[in-house]
Amino acid sequence: MDWDAAPATLRFIEEIALGDSMRLDVAAMAIAAHAYPGLDIDAEIEILDRIASHPMLHADGFDALGLAQYLFASGEFIGNSAGYDDPRNSFLNDVLSRRLGIPISLAVVMMEIGRRVGITLVGIGMPGHFLVREARSAERFFDPFNGGKQLDEDDCREHFQAIAGFDAPWHPAFLTPVGPREIILRMLTNIQQGAMRRRMPEAIWSARLRLLIPGLAAQEIRQSADVLGGFGRHIEAARALEELAAVLPDDEAALITIESNGWRAQAN
Incomplete structure (x- = not known):
């Protein structure tokens, strides 16, 4: 096939x-199913349904803070700080079975449980750390990786600077909500980067999936093409670049064509 x-x-x-x-x-x-061929996607998603069916989550007045406490402060799900680079932290089926994850995968769990119980949450793609925010409140953030702690903007800024350095410039735009496309792209980027460090085959299929996302930026296409070429998929890399060159201005297309020709030459 x-x-x-x-x-x-x-x-x-x-x-x-x-x-x-x-x-x-x-x-x-569906991403996880590429790491686990034959994975029953619908059966795995039913696990989220079962978690969301707990009566406590449907009590009057139950809100985002209660959800964060139920999922994370209680230890139901834990940020895997001891094994942060474990690839299983990025596969939703593993996150649900092991109850361990990284910021973005735990955020997905919170957002999806929230959706099921009528709490609308949005993802916050802050550089270096992924957070969750109530859709109806621009001031109330949650950190699934760190016990579901509730944060305000000052807390978010302090956390960012603890990661990026205290002299790193802060921009309020870092707390702008991101849509599902950006979340999925970031998940794939995490998988791809981790797999590249380990020289694992996940780098190949994660690069392929990235290339299937509509509207992918030229630089991201080039990065995924480089991954494919670096793992011996020279023709795939060349084709990705050729498709990119076809929609670029002539001067930019010429440079991309040189790259694609280079990958084709390596295939011979």
């Missing part, structure tokens, strides 16, 4: 095509 025709890939393509209406849990689980 061609890679593009694999069931998990087709499921991913279907969800990504929905844009802002995509189901984040389905898209994330």
